[in-house]
Amino acid sequence: MTRIAHVSLRRVRLPLVHEFQTSSHAKRFLEHILVRYESTGGAVGWGEIASPSGPFYSAETVSSCWAVARDFLIPIVRATEWDHPAALAGAMAKVRGNHFARAGFDMAAWSLFAAASDVPLAAALGGTRARAEAGVSLGIEPTIDALLEQVASRVAEGYRRVKLKIAPGWDVEPVRAVRAAFPDVPVHVDANGAYSESDIAVFSSLDELGLLMIEQPFAPRALVAHAALQSRLRTPICLDETVEDVDDLVTALRLGAGRVLNIKVSRMGGLTHALRAHDVARAEGVPVWCGGMHEFGIGRAANVALSSLPGFTLPSDVSGSDKYYARDVTTRPIVCADGWVDVPSTPGLGWEPDREFIESMTVDRVDVS
Template sequence: MSTPSDRRTYRDPSLPSTASAITVVRVELMAVRLPLRRSFATSSHRKDHLDHILVKLTDQDGAEGWGECASPSHPYYGPETFSSCWSALRDYFAPALIGERWDHPEELETVWRRIRGNLFARAALDTACWDLYAQHGNRSLASALGGSAEHVEAGVSLGIEESIGELLNQVEDHVGQGYRRIKLKIAPGWDVAPVAAVRARFPDTPLQVDANAAYSSTVEHRTVMRALDTMALRMIEQPFATDDLLAHAELQRELTTPICLDESITSASTAHTALSLGAAKIINIKVSRLGGLTEARRVHDLCARSGIPVWCGGMHEFGVGRAANLAVAALPGFTLPGDISGSDRYFTADILSSPITATRGRVRVPSAAGLGVTIDRDAVRTHLLDQMSVTQ
């Protein structure tokens, strides 16, 4: 199996690194709240709005690069929160970036090397730097990353509902909209019965489940996994704790259904360890969880060399983060539908002038320079909670 150190060189000889080295002279942080169309529940909690941090970089020529920190507000998915990310961006990442000259986003790893963890915060700046880099080369972010797909197949993630009947209504609605697969959130007490009901009603619909590490490696919970194994699922995502790779490996040997890892994969190194142990047959790549596009592409390349399919997970991103997800999902190894449904699936209004939409289960990859989307500044101001700037 290839190791994470087997890294390609991404400098395109037909395109200079940049016309001139990039120097970020200003970092703006904007806390933005968007209400959800309907509340969304996972194994840990229910939410009716999202607070994310938008990052805007300005370079020496006045060009702007945008990124999004899509960290949850509470430490249930992972250890980071909205508050911790705001602090990390304000006090560490932004000051370290200001005034640094760089030609390629990968160089910034040396700028931030002393800052441990804080991957959601790091992802926002990494994405914004990639946006600037692609704009300087006058090409799309997808192209700058090495992707060529014009459209990506989109699945939809459905939360835990009040009743099985309501869940069936939600599945029927989204199958009718043409989404290419349905993902169901599960938790102890909400697993076998609702999944069996969906499978019985929709026998031919690609279906997968996501536990968000809600189960433990007990006889009772393994019995649940074996029951789910009979339901022709595409995958069972992250059943056990994030650091329990051996339990995932043991479970994978017991099941026919592929195990997919999400929270466990925080770098190309952890992905390599998980695959070496046989803990998963599929990897969920999330830009936010991996600290940005730089590491997300490394995990993609590792999995491609190892013959492991990947798909693009989501954190209910606003339009900026969703555009970044589309760019990375244009890479050739993303062979499974991702959680990149249209913005209108979750929000009544997004922060883009032209919201990202899905048509019959497919979403167009932006082709304009950089992220390829236009920020609606009025919408940002309307939903703004707080803002601040970091300069030299």
Template sequence: MHIEKIIIRHMNMTMKSPFTTSFGSVQQKRFLIVEVHDERGNIGYGEGEAFEAPWYTEETTETCAHMIECFLAPLIFGAPIEHPREVTERFRPIRRNNMAKAAVECAIWDVYCKRIQKPLWKQLGGRREKIAVGVSIGLQPTEEALYEKIEASLQAGYGRIKVKIKRGHDVELVKSIRSKYPTVPLMVDANSAYTLEDLPILKQLDAYNLLMIEQPLAADDIINHAKLQRQLTTPICLDESIHSYEDVLTAIELKSCQVINVKQARVGGLTEAKRIHDVCVDSGIQIWCGGMLESGIGRAHAVALTSLEGFTLPGDTSGSVNYWHEDLIEPLVSVEEGFVHMREKPGIGYDVNRMKLEKYTESKQTLFPE
């Protein structure tokens, strides 16, 4: 497979409502879409899921665009590609910058699957023809607003509710939710808002039968999470701390968590995400697929990943209508009675609406082999 050109699109889309976590609030979403064109005219799409500011990881939309243009694209143009798995090895000399790598690698998976006329999820080894999904609810301005979102999510059939917490909005918040919804599968996400000094607060959450506490401590920590997990009965889920297969091995060795949130964008692409899936299955670590407020393109890649057998917990890959007035794909990612059904169409399984792609493109760069 020869790659003839790569297009980097700088996108700007407005979410239906702000999404607020312990590290900030997002409504105007700027992100990248990467197009990879092969010599047969096939186009693969990937999404650069980094935010404008380095809240979640050190990457931003601008750093990702720079890395793709100056470092990653030349490695792709350097030689033909027989299989997308080669991309991870080709990118190995470039340290970190996983979200930039994932945007390109996912696009190459898509173009490869279109080339061989196979669905991406089946080429990854997926066997589930439908995947269970949950919903992630950001911090809300009022308790009433939170309950409205929870109620709407339950009515839509979502199988798990995730709420964001931070200092001052944690134990009483969870207690209130549990008093109203005593049996709903519930988890909380701290986005690194706490330290070990907050152990008394975090231990109180054990009383509320939570599925897990996601990333309570620092984004670069694995050691202190092990200390915390020994003090809690609630499973800890690592998210921001896991950037690679090697990070997973460290977390397993130290017993830092019982659950891992796998995001293809955070770990450098689908190939590394599959490796993480495999070792977690072998080690008895539960996994699920998280979300990054993606457009339908990134969401479609996450749906394909979640079809792997080890993803036994509902992920964050909720329907497009939860976030966007209109999306870049047709049909939209939709949820039916708590499930997203896999599609047989080659590649990501969804058509990209080129008119909407152009509508939300602020600028673009086209890269060619030298």
């Protein structure tokens, strides 16, 4: 049995190398919370709470995650003995919602479990691939020409799929321009729930552009609207914010609300729940891919491991660290080469956290022994 003797939280701020514009706001730097466990047996595990800074993607923020982690999750983790990360996830389930906060703690448990078992994290999860196919996500640019420059740069780097953020007023024309300039590149669009049922004409136009998928057109709980739209489109709808747990996934599948699933470790409350969603989707014949939240190297390492599972048949958002950060929180960056990221074969997380650099970029800290 495992018991955690020491828990550390570090609120770390890193500047972005390229401003990322969404429909809600622009990001110039990111703050995420790093979680470190040390067991009574001396094993160490790391996790990352990769919540947005503001409540625009979900209700959680860095500040809310910090409070929940400090006041509720640390006491649960300290009081729980467990033999498998799923058991610790079960103990944390008494905290309702707060998926991002729980995800970082669950990730640290899996990292520790893999290290203590002397196996790579991917193998502990049941991964079967030696490398993960990488796509890239691009934000809303000031002009279409600027967007085309970004796409050209990422295609030249070998990324095997390009995701374009869209929003009302920035949708059909920029996507059509990208499609015309890069006809052979798999492209999909992500609306982050910015549209309503009155915008059917937009999706009918996008449906003619040969897209890989249309991600999260409507608000998270608008399952009936998604089902109605999917029945009208040839292009698969991909669900993201709609699916926070496996029950959401089962409901969406029964309604026919989408044909593709974006599995985000953070959105689903950790690797334990992401693994369950993968298994359900695979059994239903639904292709999945791993989405990202601009994770630092620790969260990105978990995404790479998850993407090695057999159900991940589409390129995932596991782009190299250099797309976002001049220097990452791991001693070596995660690198994408010709559209692929190698899945580590070393025990544990696979990338070593750079503790000195982490401390230098920390803006708040908690240590509980």
